[in-house]
Amino acid sequence: MACEEPSKIVNIPSIVQELVTCVQEPPSQYVVPEQNRPDMACYEMPDPIPIIDLSCLPAPGNSSDEVDKMQSALKNWGLFLAVGHGIEPSFLGEVMKVTREFYKLPQEEKQKYSNLVDGQEFRMEGYGNDIVVSEKQTLDWSDRLYLVVEPESRRIYSMWPAHPPSFRDILCEYTVRCREIASLVLRHLAKMLDLHEDYFVEMIEEDAVTYARFNYYPPCPKPDQVLGLKPHTDATVITVVFIDDNVSGLQVEKNGVWYKVPIVPNALLVNTGDAMEILSNGFFKSPVHRAVTNAEQDRVSLVMFYTADPESELEPVPELVDKKRPARYRKIKTKDYLTKLFETFAEGTLVIDTMKI
Ligand SMILES: O=C(O)CCC(=O)C(=O)O
Numbered sequence: 284m285a286c287e288e289p290s291k292i293v294n295i296p297s298i299v300q301e302l303v304t305c306v307q308e309p310p311s312q313y314v315v316p317e318q319n320r321p322d323m324a325c326y327e328m329p330d331p332i333p334i335i336d337l338s339c340l341p342a343p344g345n346s347s348d349e350v351d352k353m354q355s356a357l358k359n360w361g362l363f364l365a366v367g368h369g370i371e372p373s374f375l376g377e378v379m380k381v382t383r384e385f386y387k388l389p390q391e392e393k394q395k396y397s398n399l400v401d402g403q404e405f406r407m408e409g410y411g412n413d414i415v416v417s418e419k420q421t422l423d424w425s426d427r428l429y430l431v432v433e434p435e436s437r438r439i440y441s442m443w444p445a446h447p448p449s450f451r452d453i454l455c456e457y458t459v460r461c462r463e464i465a466s467l468v469l470r471h472l473a474k475m476l477d478l479h480e481d482y483f484v485e486m487i488e489e490d491a492v493t494y495a496r497f498n499y500y501p502p503c504p505k506p507d508q509v510l511g512l513k514p515h516t517d518a519t520v521i522t523v524v525f526i527d528d529n530v531s532g533l534q535v536e537k538n539g540v541w542y543k544v545p546i547v548p549n550a551l552l553v554n555t556g557d558a559m560e561i562l563s564n565g566f567f568k569s570p571v572h573r574a575v576t577n578a579e580q581d582r583v584s585l586v587m588f589y590t591a592d593p594e595s596e597l598e599p600v601p602e603l604v605d606k607k608r609p610a611r612y613r614k615i616k617t618k619d620y621l622t623k624l625f626e627t628f629a630e631g632t633l634v635i636d637t638m639k640i
């Protein structure tokens with residue numbers, strides 16, 4: 284998620300949106316080994332579906348049913364669907380619209396924001412695919428646009444699409460609105476751990492980096508053979524995802540079983556990430572999730588990744604470590620963690636597993 288320096292690539296992946304117009308079958312590089320293929324008849328999430336009404340939460344630190352529900356949703360799934368989050372459905376509709384409009388632009392227009400430098404070296408920001416580090420890597424059936432949105436000083440506006448014309452303003456506004464949600468949830472999480480209310484909020488402020496990722500999953504003629512996004516955890520303190528409100532595709536793993544994340548109109552998905560798992564010394568887990576495709580419809584999502592200051596050290600919060608519960612994770616610099624995650628994501632392994640003591 285944070286290869287700041289361009290890096291050499293093994294080969295240049297195709298834009299899947301283009302590929303799909305000229306192939307009947309996914310090329311072999313996209314075909315997932317048999318044992319890892321998505322089971323199309325995936326399980327529905329059992330009741331209670333983790334839906335939390337943020338407008339019902341009391342001031343952080345106070346107990347209430349909704350706070351209990353949030354804690355148990357995070358314990359059970361590592362995520363929940365947030366409603367009552369304060370973003371008007373009409374604005375969410377606009378966000379979805381500009382995302383789709385961007386992907387409808389001619390390829391030459393989208394390529395203006397390519398994540399390839401001189402067509403050869405890969406950088407994290409921009410439009411394209413993941414870095415290809417190995418010939419053996421299975422590629423994801425998706426395209427994406429990755430942008431740094433916070434801190435404002437790190438925005439590279441030349442990488443922000445000029446079309447549709449409202450794209451930039453809408454992304455700026457969405458960034459502000461999403462931060463309110465992330466901060467509210469983080470205040471509650473801190474209090475659940477008996478920490479100062481702003482403990483985690485402060486970690487995503489100032490030099491901390493927020494990335495926005497616009498994912499685009501074209502339909503796939505053989506959806507049972509590919510993955511839109513391979514199983515992974517997010518490196519983040521917290522993630523807020525706007526999932527397509529028409530087409531499902533996101534799945535979460537629990538005890539070795541994959542469950543479909545349901546579509547709840549106007550809900551935003553909130554999940555804890557690896558940094559939160561490490562900081563909380565394992566109290567909150569970073570859920571393994573993936574995206575599947577389908578043969579009929581394309582799908583989009585917009586993910587806001589809240590990461591700590593790249594120079595900060597990531598380790599279990601000292602207050603959460605004692606003789607009874609010693610540190611369960613090794614210490615690492617945030618930026619080194621992000622670089623590791625980027626590499627392991629390409630390989631299809633989980634970096635969080637390498638941090639456990
Ligand atoms: O497309 C989705 O629903 C999820 C995307 C995701 O997990 C990610 O971009 O990290």
Ligand SMILES: [Fe+2]
Nearest residue numbers: 515516517572
């Ligand atoms: Fe993710």
